[in-house]
Amino acid sequence: MSSIVVFGEIQNGVLTQVSAEAITAALSVRESGSQIVAALIGSGISDGAFPIADVDRLLVVDDAQVTGYTCEAFVSAAAEIAKKAGAELIIVPHTSNALEWAPRLAARLNAALVTNCSALEKASGALLATKPVCGGAVQAQYSMTSELKVVTLSAGAFAPAAGGAAVAAEKVAMGAIDNPVSVVETISEAAGDGPSLRTAKVVVSGGIGIGSAGDWKVIEESAKGLNAAVGATRAAVEMGWVPTTKQVGFSGLKVAAELYVAAGISGAIHHLAGISRVKNVVAINSDAEANIFSVAKFGVVGDAKVVLPAFVARVQELRSK
Incomplete structure (x- = not known):
């Protein structure tokens, strides 16, 4: 059969x-x-x-x-x-x-x-x-x-x-093999406190528009406030702000979240390939012509470091009622 x-x-x-x-x-x-x-x-x-x-x-x-x-x-x-x-x-x-x-x-x-x-x-x-x-x-x-x-x-x-x-x-028996490679040591990367990026219903993702490694805490804190996973663009990963396990895009993870908050993300094609199955994209970018707005259900033109904390605070306020 x-x-x-x-x-x-x-x-x-x-x-x-x-x-x-x-x-x-x-x-x-x-x-x-x-x-x-x-x-x-x-x-x-x-x-x-x-x-x-x-x-x-x-x-x-x-x-x-x-x-x-x-x-x-x-x-x-x-x-x-x-x-x-x-x-x-x-x-x-x-x-x-x-x-x-x-x-x-x-x-x-x-x-x-x-x-x-x-x-x-x-x-x-x-x-x-x-x-x-x-x-x-x-x-x-x-x-x-x-x-x-x-x-x-x-x-x-x-x-x-x-x-x-x-x-x-x-x-099923595999029999002895002549394996030229052996595992010397396995080093596991810290999983973090939030939900898994692969399966999260809500993702807060940041790009190069966040500004600097010091400013990345806005993404981390906002994700924690929304009980969301943290995502990032390839550019943010290459800058060393976040590990490769957080990369969303064609060469990273493909996510299927209910809500994807894209902060300081321009919307390059290879990043959009990773969010094609997201149900709702909320984009925050200081550039009104950014490509991310073409796939966003809701968009805000402004500084993500200012808008994102205000957005999280408002969501928490509504949840508490």
Whole structure:
């Protein structure tokens, strides 16, 4: 029986939301008789690690060789899972690790590959995969007709599938591999106190228009006041004001927040590519001609360092009533 294999990702012992989104993507293109097979790679994985509805099977490589991420080990493990599942389509959340190992998996399996997909659909027997190109200015659609296909899925592209009873894990052996890379040390970056940028409903994001590293505290304090995640443009990251994990855009995270407050952000194409699925954009910029206003539902022309704290104070006042 053919199957769609969805590779999930576990962070801090919890299945990530994009893993549930990938199940929704799989369901949207599943044909009659095809199974949805969830897959996990790691060490010490429990039976209940993939509690998402509509999953028919869970295949797990639980091996000391994949305790820490290395590309060769993940490709070897994923290839064994694909073989065991009889995969016709492999869906992988588009993470920094997957961007390395998913293309190598496709090469090893002689499969077609499209990365960073924002939509999937079936038409005339082919899988149509849509992704942003040219810095997000254009949406390109690729027709995948090969027997085996691999896609990486952008976070926020699909709504997460509903939770459900987890199916029992089936262990898949990967065998010993000659891995040229070993993990010497893993250094985790501080997560911070606010919500995760990837899944936050409200995001306060700043750009180069904030002015300086010292002024960046306006973004941090405003986000805290709104119980929001902190985001940033590539320029703000390159200035060293904020770590790369906060970058929103074509080369950063793609967010799907209910509210995105863009402070001191001009609205470059590569940044807009990261907020295309945001429901409401509020823009604050001193330049009335800034491109960010073209996608904003509400806009304020003014100094973000003055307007943003006043906005937060007003929201808190309304919440208290």
